[in-house]
Amino acid sequence: MEPLVSIIVPVYNAMPYLNTFLDSVENQTYAPLELILVDDGSNDDSFSVLIERAVIMEAKGISVQVLSQNHAGQVAAVNLALPRVHGELLTWCDADDYWTEDSIDKMVECLLAHLDVNMVRSNGLIKDETENPIMFREKENQPFLADIFDDLFHERILELAGRFMVRTEALFACYPNRQIPASTVDQNPQLLLPIASRSKCAYLNEELHVYCRRSSGHSSTKRSFTETMKRIEDIKQMYLSILPYCECDQEYYRKEVDNITATFKKTLMQTTVMMARKKAATCLE
DSSP: OOOOEEEEEEESSOHHHHHHHHHHHHTOSOOOEEEEEEEESOSSSHHHHHHHHHHHHHHTTOEEEEEEESSOOHHHHHHHHGGGOOOSEEEEOOTTOEEOTTHHHHHHHHHHHOTTOSEEEEEEEEEOTTOOBOOOOOOSSOOSEEOOHHHHHTTSSOOOTTSEEEEHHHHHHHOTTSOOOOOSSOSHHHHHHHHHTTSOEEEEEEEEEEEEOOTTSGGGOOOOHHHHHHHHHHHHHHHHHHGGGSOSOHHHHHHHHHHHHHHHHHHHHHHHHHHHHHHHHHHHO
């Protein structure tokens, strides 16, 4: 029997894109699938769509759980879903992105063929809201099997939801209580870094996932100086909270967190001063 694949999807005000994502799940060539959808307090019709589509997808053999919570962010949504995971394999995706129809099939096939690794990642496309491709070059000549912990930590490869699949047993060995560290920033480092510190990762150099960069997304949000400084500090605390769950040189990586944080803050200060000077010069003209 093929292993059950669990899919966790936090959903927040995703109406314009939600059906495209759900279509990509429904059209997967792989079965069996367990889809765990968590509405994160949406104030559009996302929850109604989830309920309607769950009935359709259940009729097609996909197990669907629809959960809801007051708006608390992606990490809280993931933590609500994790205790309800039954699959031997786990993947997760943002509700405004989507997969190719053979994405899950190929990632499962890879993990079944390589029982000595606990994670696999794929390549993919990055598009904007008009579906125009955005070029992003990752490390070249990546080997099929590699230790990716340091590259993930330093963001030399993309930590995109939808491009990774892990063995559930390996994840819950890192988090026996089935909860990842809380954060307002992201959920991918928490899910990936502990496993990457213990296992090599297989790499499928195929475009199996489409990441859609939205003008309303976290990466596109314009922030004030104070908001950006707070976000830098939040990212620092997130990484510090993950490190105890990783098998790595704790002292070295804590120092790396401090160094990276200091560099980000220095760059922000320099950019802010430069923009202020430019604005002042413009006003004097």
